[in-house]
Amino acid sequence: MAKVRGAIVVDTERCKGCNLCVVACPTKVIELNDIVNGKGYHPAFPARHEDCTGCMNCATVCPDMCITVYRLKPQK
Template identity: 55%
Template sequence: MNQTIGKCIHPLHKALLGAVRATVRCGAVDIDAERCKGCGLCVGWCPAQTLALSAEANLRGYRHSTQVRPRDCIGCGTCATVCPDGCITCYRK
């Protein structure tokens, strides 16, 4: 699954990302873990690769999305844009 998700990331994103990540730290996300169904769309689309699916399941039995590298978040809102269930709030400074 991670392999499939990896393919979603455009090489250009990765290149830009390095530059952004080195200088700025400006984003944060809140993820409603109980609402999340673990589809992985946000994980795959996050240009900063800050998200991953949790090891533990939520109450509905899904491995939910969680931010594993919060320091890398750029607050672009892509995760919230692709989230089908509207679980993500995204902030940027």
């Protein structure tokens, strides 16, 4: 079955590594990165982007508005 595909872009410098998007993601796409950003936080990144459905849960709970979400409907 063709599924909806999504992609997220995280503003790494704005992210404060609060982990809320990691918990909110229903398909466990997001993880915190090992690298450290300019503010000293471990920013979130899409570790398994192939599972992303573009549901916007991560962007909805992100307090710092770091996440932009794109969605691609399956082609008929």
